[in-house]
Amino acid sequence: xxxxxxxxxxxxxEMVSALEAVILRSFGPEGGQVLFTRNTGQAMLSRSxxxxxxxxxxxxxxxxxxxxxxxxxxxxxxxxxKTFILxxxxxxxxxxxxxxxxLGASHTYGFTEAAKAAAAPHLANKLLELASSxxxxxxxxxxxxxxxxLSLEDFTTxxxxxxxxxxxxxxxxxxxxxxxxxxxxxxxxxxKSDLPCVSLQxxxxxxxxxxxxxxxxxxxxxxxxxxxVIHRDFATARLPNKQQPVKAAVFTNYMQPVLxxxxxxxKVGYGDGVTEQNTMVHFSAWTxxxxxxxxxxxxxxxxxxxxxxxxxxxxxxxxxxxxxxSLVECVSEEELSLFMxxxxxxxxxRGCTIQAKHVAALSFxxxxxxxxxxxxxxxFCEAAETCELNPCSLVICGPxxxxxxxxxxxxxxxxxxxxxxxxxxxxxxxxxxHGTVQSNKxxxxxDMTTQSTANEPYVLKKCVLEPGCVIPAGGTFEFLLSxxxxxxxxxxxxxxxxxxxxxxxxxxxxxxPKLFLQAQTRIMSLVxxxxxxxxxxxxxxxxxxxxxxxxxxxxxxxILAVVQCATSVLRVDTVLHAHTALHTRSKKHTNxxxxxxxxxxxx
Amino acid sequence: MALNGDDxxxxxxxxxxxxxxxxxxxxxxxxxxxxxxxxxxxxGYKMLGECCDACGTILLQDRQQKNYCVSxxxxxxxxxxxxxxxxxxxxxxxxxxxxxxxxxxxxxxGPSTSSSxxxxxxxxxxxxxxxGAAAGGRTPLPPPAAPPPSAPVPAASLATxxxxxxxxxxxxxxxxxxxxxxxxTKLRWATAQLQSSPSLEASIQLCSLITSCANxxxxxxxxxx
Numbered sequence: 001x002x003x004x005x006x007x008x009x010x011x012x013x014e015m016v017s018a019l020e021a022v023i024l025r026s027f028g029p030e031g032g033q034v035l036f037t038r039n040t041g042q043a044m045l046s047r048s049x050x051x052x053x054x055x056x057x058x059x060x061x062x063x064x065x066x067x068x069x070x071x072x073x074x075x076x077x078x079x080x081x082k083t084f085i086l087x088x089x090x091x092x093x094x095x096x097x098x099x100x101x102x103l104g105a106s107h108t109y110g111f112t113e114a115a116k117a118a119a120a121p122h123l124a125n126k127l128l129e130l131a132s133s134x135x136x137x138x139x140x141x142x143x144x145x146x147x148x149x150l151s152l153e154d155f156t157t158x159x160x161x162x163x164x165x166x167x168x169x170x171x172x173x174x175x176x177x178x179x180x181x182x183x184x185x186x187x188x189x190x191x192k193s194d195l196p197c198v199s200l201q202x203x204x205x206x207x208x209x210x211x212x213x214x215x216x217x218x219x220x221x222x223x224x225x226x227x228x229v230i231h232r233d234f235a236t237a238r239l240p241n242k243q244q245p246v247k248a249a250v251f252t253n254y255m256q257p258v259l260x261x262x263x264x265x266x267k268v269g270y271g272d273g274v275t276e277q278n279t280m281v282h283f284s285a286w287t288x289x290x291x292x293x294x295x296x297x298x299x300x301x302x303x304x305x306x307x308x309x310x311x312x313x314x315x316x317x318x319x320x321x322x323x324x325x326s327l328v329e330c331v332s333e334e335e336l337s338l339f340m341x342x343x344x345x346x347x348x349x350r351g352c353t354i355q356a357k358h359v360a361a362l363s364f365x366x367x368x369x370x371x372x373x374x375x376x377x378x379x380f381c382e383a384a385e386t387c388e389l390n391p392c393s394l395v396i397c398g399p400x401x402x403x404x405x406x407x408x409x410x411x412x413x414x415x416x417x418x419x420x421x422x423x424x425x426x427x428x429x430x431x432x433x434h435g436t437v438q439s440n441k442x443x444x445x446x447d448m449t450t451q452s453t454a455n456e457p458y459v460l461k462k463c464v465l466e467p468g469c470v471i472p473a474g475g476t477f478e479f480l481l482s483x484x485x486x487x488x489x490x491x492x493x494x495x496x497x498x499x500x501x502x503x504x505x506x507x508x509x510x511x512x513p514k515l516f517l518q519a520q521t522r523i524m525s526l527v528x529x530x531x532x533x534x535x536x537x538x539x540x541x542x543x544x545x546x547x548x549x550x551x552x553x554x555x556x557x558x559i560l561a562v563v564q565c566a567t568s569v570l571r572v573d574t575v576l577h578a579h580t581a582l583h584t585r586s587k588k589h590t591n592x593x594x595x596x597x598x599x600x601x602x603x
Numbered sequence: 604m605a606l607n608g609d610d611x612x613x614x615x616x617x618x619x620x621x622x623x624x625x626x627x628x629x630x631x632x633x634x635x636x637x638x639x640x641x642x643x644x645x646x647g648y649k650m651l652g653e654c655c656d657a658c659g660t661i662l663l664q665d666r667q668q669k670n671y672c673v674s675x676x677x678x679x680x681x682x683x684x685x686x687x688x689x690x691x692x693x694x695x696x697x698x699x700x701x702x703x704x705x706x707x708x709x710x711x712x713g714p715s716t717s718s719s720x721x722x723x724x725x726x727x728x729x730x731x732x733x734x735g736a737a738a739g740g741r742t743p744l745p746p747p748a749a750p751p752p753s754a755p756v757p758a759a760s761l762a763t764x765x766x767x768x769x770x771x772x773x774x775x776x777x778x779x780x781x782x783x784x785x786x787x788t789k790l791r792w793a794t795a796q797l798q799s800s801p802s803l804e805a806s807i808q809l810c811s812l813i814t815s816c817a818n819x820x821x822x823x824x825x826x827x828x
Contacts, residue, residue, distance in 0.1 A: 011654065014637065014661055018650065021641025034645065057649035060661065575652065 009099070009120050012569055013092050015063050020089040022056065023049050023082045028508050029167040029548075031082075035402075045402040047169050048409060049081030050074040061575055069565040073558065078416025079165060079551070080558040083504055087562045090503035094496045095123050095566075117573070124567040126493045131563040134490060139556055140465060142484035146526065147471030147552055150421065152196060155183045157470065157549070161421070162414055164473050164548025169410040174219045181394070182411055185224055186418075188390040197467075200419040206341075207412050209334040210393055213404045214371035217397035222407075224392045225368075227379030228339060230307070234367065234376065235329045236321045241304060245361040245381050248305035249298060249354065250336060250347040255308075255316045256291040257350075288315060295319045297354045305365050305378075307331050307339065309347075326365075328376050342380050342391050370395060421551035422467045465553055474547035475505025475516075477555050479523040497563075632678065636660060639673045688803050779827050783820060790816040 025032050026047045036044040036055050046052055053067045066088070074081045099119045150157045162179035170178065189199045203210065212229050214221075260266055266283070295316075298306070306320060306327045320327045331339075340347065343360035361381045368377035380391060396411070398404030471477050478501045485498035509516035618626060640663065644650060648663040648671065655662055655672040663671045687694040790813060797809045 011659070011661070014633070014640075015650070017633070017637035018640035018644060018661070021638045022644050024641070056644050057647065058644075059664075060650045060652045063650055577652065 009092075009096050009116060009570075012062060013089075013096055015060055016066065016085070016089045016092055016569075019053065019063065019066065020085050023052055023085050024507070026052065027082045027086065029164075029172070030511065031168070033171075033406075043402050045406050046409075047406075048074075048413070049083075049085065051409070053081070053085070062569055062572065065569065066565060069561065069568075073561040074413070075416075077420045077554045077557050078413035079420075079554050083558060084562055084565075086504060086507055087500060087558070088566055091127075091496070091500040091562060091566050092569075094500045095120055095570075098123065098496060120570045121567070123493060123496070124563070124570045126491060127497060127563050128567045130490060130493055130497065131560050134488075135556060135559060136465060138484050138488065139481060139552065143471065143477055143480045144466065144469055144552060146476065146480060147469050149466060150468040150470055155187060158186065158418070159183050161418075161470055161549040161551065164550060165414050165417060166410055167548065169413070170407060174407070177220060177222075178407065178411065181222055181224070182414055185392060185394055186415075188224065188392045191389060195422070195467075197419055197423040200415060200422065204412070204415050204419055206334065206338050207415065209332070209338040211408060211411070212370055212375070212393065212395045213401075213408055214395055214397045215401045215404045216371055216399070218399065219397055219403075219407065221395075221397040223395055225377070225395060226390075226392055227363075227377060228335070228342065228391060229368065229370070229393045229395075230328060230331055230335050230339070230376040230378065231373075232328050232331055232376060233374045235312075235317060235327045236325070238321055238324065239326055239367065241324070242364075245363060246305055246365045246378075247301065247303045248307060248343070248345075248360045248362055248365065248378070249301075249303045249358050250340060250345060250360075251306060251308045251312075252310075252336070252347045253350045254310060254312060255294050256313045257287045258313075291316055291319060294354070295323050295325075298325065299323050301354065301356065301359050303359055305362070307336065309333065309336055339378070342389075371397075417551060417554060420554050420557065421470065423553075465556065467553075469552040470549045471552050472547050473550040475508055475519055476523055476547075477550065477552065478502060478504045479520055480527065481559075483524065483527055497559075501559075632674075635678060636674050639677060643671070643673065688807065694804070694807075776827065779823055783823050786816050786819050786823070790820075 026034060026049070031047060033045055033047050034052050036046070044051070044055065046055075050071050053070055056067075058064050058067060066085075070081045070084050073084055099116050102119065103115055148157075150161065159176075159179050162182050163175050166175040166178050186196075186199070186203070189203055190196065191199050209228070212231065266280075291313075304325050306325055308327060308329045309331055311329050312320075312327065317327060336347070339360075343362070345360040346357055348354055348358050363379045363381045365376065365378045367374050369375075394411070396404060396407050398407055482498040482501045485494040485501075488494060505519060506516055509519065640650075640661065643663050648665050651662045651664050651670070653662050653670075654660065655675060658672065658674050660672055660674045663673065665671060687697045793809050793812045793816065797806060797813070800806045800809060
């Protein structure tokens with residue numbers, strides 16, 4: 001492509017179709033896995049769209065933009081990255097078809113190209129308006145009645161939702177086992193008084209510290225163990241005594257003041273010059289004395305386990321061993337912060353006196369052998385903060401590193417997906433924009449009534465999608481929403497979106513078009529008889545068992561994200577290639593277009 | 604969303620069947636290109652930000668830093684199949700079109716036999732002949748597009764000299780020798796024409812004529828043995 005050619009819609013479509021072809025074979029519950037290998041021999045096995053797309057070598061700036069959008073969406077919702085690309089490709093195709101139809105009458109080709117280039121972002125903007133404002137209402141009215149809410153008491157629905165999620169990520173043999181395991185973990189971390197999203201958020205934030213990968217064992221060996229696993233081994237040969245409770249302290253800095261680091265300047269004998277009293281020897285003796293006092297204080301408090309974020313000095317190690325204390329060094333920040341949250345202690349910082357608040361009480365602390373590694377296993381006493389919680393850590397086994405990695409990513413994304421189901425986020429975004437518009441319209445008056453009416457649409461918008469809403473999988477959502485869009489009195493772009501949505505169930509049933517038609521007729525017949533609510537519930541429960549469940553909130557967020565991505569891709573007028581100085585040929589171009597993206601080739 | 608005004612909206616007609624076929628073919632080609640590109644991306648090829656100069660497809664780059672265009676190098680070109688110089692079918696269809704154009708103004712009552720070809724209507728060559736696969740014994744010579752007047756006459760004489768009927772060998776041999784002579788003459792003439800021919804199309808047809816002559820010579824020699 002010449003350095004500053006205008007971007008054509010066909011070019012964009014070709015790029016997105018290539019990405020679609022990449023993920024198509026992994027799509028759906030019957031999809032396959034992709035094995036990536038590096039020259040170093042390292043391998044990665046995945047069915048996750050984000051991981052597959054991120055592993056590709058893409059220098060095309062728009063392709064990277066699309067993959068970035070997919071990655072961000074996956075981070076937010078945990079699911080739907082392959083559906084994202086599928087929907088994006090079909091949406092762009094519909095837009096292209098609509099534009100060709102509109103401009104088919106024009107016979108002057110030059111004019112057609114320019115008109116085409118202007119028409120695409122225009123259509124995309126209209127779609128974005130539709131998706132931001134009317135989509136939630138449409139979904140709430142036309143789709144949600146055919147679904148139901150997850151129940152907090154009974155975890156059967158959770159299990160079903162997770163099983164259908166795992167069906168798209170791991171092999172079907174392990175789906176039910178993994179969903180059982182995840183449900184059990186959620187149950188144990190559930191705080192009775194809080195909403196599920198609080199515990200899910202906690203799990204999601206601390207997931208790196210809450211799981212241990214073990215390769216070389218079958219998946220069925222995966223289990224939950226009580227307490228926390230610290231992924232380091234004891235630095236001292238001596239293990240903590242078996243007396244209960246075991247007292248522990250957390251150190252984030254060096255126990256012995258560091259003599260000299262690189263770049264440090266130590267001024268000895270400042271002011272008086274170097275005398276016999278203030279040489280280096282005296283300084284090092286002072287550091288040793290301060291270390292001894294720290295150890296003595298810890299001993300007086302009965303501490304027998306020391307957790308350190310840094311590698312302590314040999315003297316500290318020797319003194320700790322002498323004082324019958326065990327030391328674990330180089331503990332990661334996440335694990336330390338989780339430990340401190342669960343035990344309720346504050347870390348010992350430099351210079352402060354060690355008090356009771358720095359000492360945690362653990363019910364036990366012992367080494368645990370997981371796979372080829374020995375770790376430290378701690379369990380917490382029943383403290384006031386954690387009395388309702390039953391902290392546990394997940395040990396995930398897999399035959400090889402790649403499979404273990406795959407299962408871990410799947411579980412982490414499942415937690416994220418559940419979080420999105422229980423807390424639909426995008427409604428607050430749309431509501432915020434509406435809220436600000438309303439408040440801007442009313443002039444700065446301190447009238448309570450105007451302010452309350454201004455805030456009302458904000459509050460109302462937020463509750464449109466109920467938390468925990470799920471619907472039978474297998475294209476139900478797409479069929480229902482597509483029908484709703486076609487029947488609504490919304491602008492013509494809704495037809496575009498309606499047709500694009502149908503590509504998803506078409507791909508799900510691509511191996512058998514008959515099933516697609518059957519599914520479509522079944523759901524359309526449900527829609528035709530809205531009064532027959534009993535039949536509705538029966539049919540939804542039947543289809544639930546067969547097809548599984550999917551989250552409505554994730555789907556809504558997906559559609560909005562796809563439309564946003566399509567808009568941003570179509571808004572790009574020109575791509576400029578700016579080569580860095582490393583390249584032999586240097587091309588510097590003046591930027592004439594305002595809507596342009598600059599691509600610097602990295603080398 | 605009428606960008607060009609309402610008049611042109613009313614002028615829009617749905618595409619004809621031929622146009623639909625073209626659109627369908629183009630779409631299938633695009634799908635194939637996308638699928639190939641997806642496969643290459645999964646094999647570790649890099650998708651560049653540049654397009655191919657010839658066809659406008661996105662370029663891929665392999666591990667050895669070599670650029671690769673999927674449509675140019677792997678797929679049959681969209682337009683090559685319409686070029687008569689490269690495709691026998693296209694050449695045939697071009698010849699038929701010319702015949703059709705030539706026949707309509709002419710009033711040629713009687714059926715054109717293979718002997719009276721001086722008028723200008725050329726007998727319909729069968730596709731197998733054009734491919735150069737001339738079976739022994741059949742009339743293998745496709746007449747060139749702009750036949751010189753002498754050309755049809757030796758062809759006609761060859762057509763009459765059919766060897767399949769089993770005459771006695773004494774009568775057989777002079778007939779075969781005549782046939783051989785005629786073919787050699789034709790071969791010499793074709794070679795001379797080939798050396799001086801400026802057109803690509805004619806050269807290709809002359810070459811196929813030479814091939815057919817050689818084949819007929821071979822079969823005649825086999826018969827004489």
